[in-house]
Amino acid sequence: MAGLNVSIAFFFLVIGVCQALRWLSKRLLSPGAYVCLARELAGSLQLCTSCLELRMLAEIGMWGGGFGPDVVLTLLFLLFVLHGASFDGASANPTVSLQEFLLLESNLAATAAKLLAQGAGTGMGWAVTKLYWSWELTHFHLIQNLIASECSSSIHTSLHHAAFVEGTCSFLLHLVLLKLRQSRPMYQVPALAATVTFLTYTAEQFTGAFFNPALAMATTFRCSGNSFWDYIQVYWLGPLAGMLAALLLYQGNIPRLFRKNLLYSQKSKYKIPKARVVAHVEGEELRRKRKGEKNDSEPHA
Structure with a gap:
């Protein structure tokens, strides 16, 4: 239990x-540099x-510490609640930044800066964690x-199944993100944390459940067992395909590429209730009949 307390x-x-x-960079940097670089790097x-x-x-706690997956999943949910509350709008995920670019919410330069900051941030995270582990504060380390x-x-x-799993996780995550874009943080943060926890619980046994290319690069690309191209297919192409499918399903198009809606017909913003339309037509017919009867009853010269 002492090892778990050290990790917490x-x-x-x-x-x-x-x-x-984040607090320091927000005061020292311009708003653009903070949003595109410092915020994403810190996240x-x-x-x-x-x-x-x-x-x-x-990986180690189940047999080295005697606690089960329920402890890890609970920590995962709580951590993502804390991340959502503290990230200050950062995505820390390349597919989310690319989604913002495709939705015309970010330009090419800002998106490239975010991707570079995310890569640098995950690289720093890997180095810091390795240094922390080298101190061997617990028997886990x-x-x-x-x-x-x-x-x-x-x-x-298999590679095809792994890419499908990562793509499906990314698809579901981005659908939730798109649906919750206008929601209040008090609803958005726990909903995203619950989604990530559920997807991790479901897909972890197949691919590790990253659905974040930058995080996967820092965590598993160095490990043996698969080639670099295998990792690219599973952890980059899979999540990107899932993001594009979610965007196309939700929007009906990809605004950066084309404006025409491919899936849904354009409907009028304002709809007239059917009952009101029928009543209006019947009223017009009754008015015409009365007018015709009045003209027939007038004497002819």
């Missing part, structure tokens, strides 16, 4: 440091360090250091 303290320390980084750093430590607990050089791939199924 590490989570809070990382969130506190990243929050301080990716926070996400990567937390997920690496949590994955270590999931001691075991992790012993097996770190021989990590194996997170893909435990």
